Amino acid sequence: MIQNARKLAWIVFGLAFFATTSSQHQKIPYRTRNPFLLTPGERRLSSFSQEEMLDARNEAREMFYFGYENYMSHAFPLDELDPIHCTGRGPDYKNPTNININDVLGDYSLTLLDSLDSLVVFGDSKEFRRAVKLAIRTVNFDKNATVQVFEATIRVIGSLLSAHLIASDKSRTLGDFYMEDYDGELLSMAHELASRLMPAFDGSRTGIPYTRVNLRLGILPDTINETCTAGAGSLLLEFGILSRLLKDHTYEHAARRINEKLWQLRDPITGLLGNLLNIQTGKWVGHLSGLGAGLDSFFEYLLKAYIMFGEKRDLQLFNEAYASILDNMRRGRSSCSLEDGEPPLFVNVDARDGSTANTWIDSLQVYFLILLFSLIKFFIPGKFRWSSLTCWGR
Numbered sequence: 001m002i003q004n005a006r007k008l009a010w011i012v013f014g015l016a017f018f019a020t021t022s023s024q025h026q027k028i029p030y031r032t033r034n035p036f037l038l039t040p041g042e043r044r045l046s047s048f049s050q051e052e053m054l055d056a057r058n059e060a061r062e063m064f065y066f067g068y069e070n071y072m073s074h075a076f077p078l079d080e081l082d083p084i085h086c087t088g089r090g091p092d093y094k095n096p097t098n099i100n101i102n103d104v105l106g107d108y109s110l111t112l113l114d115s116l117d118s119l120v121v122f123g124d125s126k127e128f129r130r131a132v133k134l135a136i137r138t139v140n141f142d143k144n145a146t147v148q149v150f151e152a153t154i155r156v157i158g159s160l161l162s163a164h165l166i167a168s169d170k171s172r173t174l175g176d177f178y179m180e181d182y183d184g185e186l187l188s189m190a191h192e193l194a195s196r197l198m199p200a201f202d203g204s205r206t207g208i209p210y211t212r213v214n215l216r217l218g219i220l221p222d223t224i225n226e227t228c229t230a231g232a233g234s235l236l237l238e239f240g241i242l243s244r245l246l247k248d249h250t251y252e253h254a255a256r257r258i259n260e261k262l263w264q265l266r267d268p269i270t271g272l273l274g275n276l277l278n279i280q281t282g283k284w285v286g287h288l289s290g291l292g293a294g295l296d297s298f299f300e301y302l303l304k305a306y307i308m309f310g311e312k313r314d315l316q317l318f319n320e321a322y323a324s325i326l327d328n329m330r331r332g333r334s335s336c337s338l339e340d341g342e343p344p345l346f347v348n349v350d351a352r353d354g355s356t357a358n359t360w361i362d363s364l365q366v367y368f369l370i371l372l373f374s375l376i377k378f379f380i381p382g383k384f385r386w387s388s389l390t391c392w393g394r
């Protein structure tokens, strides 16, 4: 379920990389040394040649435009392109139980919003400006659509906030994306959508939100009480930035409260969290613990929130979670390559005793490597100036 890029996190990490590499062609000045570029020493150690890296970059660009342009021609203003029928697709209003579709598609031109930061990544300021104006003109959140709080947050609120920050960035840190005639509309949209998600917190006895909420009607009768850990505990980047931009701590406070509650519910012996719990009773329904689906972005957001906001508490939770991960999930030899024995691996375990729970790992857990890489390489709090957004007397 938890399988999508976390937009703001990628804004922080990804944009710097592409903006810098594309700026070398477009001669856009940039200010910070990009921690994503390899140093000459690292380049010598890399298994990819410069040419291979350029090829991969061009291929990624072509794939993006293939998807984006076909969406705009055949699907916009619906949420996404149905690639089999080459038509647009939105929520399945006729069948509310079709959650594969309805969790993500909210009748809010999802792909357009989702693409705003990609246009920045690819250095396309002309299309970025056009897409921002189109989004402001056409997207509307007053829909009888029941979406996942998590999906709407990471995709839509994340998109709106990152595009807002970029369109209003006079110093043009990421390239020529500043919009003279932009007046904070995307921030207002993010605020409106977040307000429409907030009913998910009402009526929850633990403060952990319902998984799904109707954008117009709030929590519908018979909404399930179960949520996965990652879905609940991956709101802090977006809610935190929203709060700081609005100077209204409601959103950040709600997101922090979830994280603290989840933390309280960890197993007292192993320190691990399960993957599914009941938001009313605070009891675990699923005891599987691992780095993939169900938990992934919870860990990711703790570290990235610390990098973004510099709050020590987020780092403390991450460090303790990481210690439990190493204690319970790691198998194989203790070093990567210098010893005999099975290759090192993080496996899925039972949160209650750390025993191996199954014999598969899922592809989503690849993010963990990048997380550890960020820990080592970019770990400089305040670097991204997000802490300067702090606004209530800290």
Ligand SMILES: *[C@@H]1O[C@H](CO)[C@@H](O)[C@H](O)[C@H]1NC(C)=O
Binding pocket: 093, 094, 096, 144
């Ligand atoms: C909202 O949508 C549901 C199902 O898609 C429908 O049954 C219901 O009547 C709608 N309610 C309103 C107020 O539009």
Ligand SMILES: *[C@@H]1O[C@H](CO)[C@@H](O)[C@H](O)[C@H]1NC(C)=O
Binding pocket: 222, 223, 224, 225, 280
């Ligand atoms: C969710 O929990 C509440 C409070 O315990 C209960 O009243 C409600 O019936 C539950 N909902 C479902 C769908 O089980």
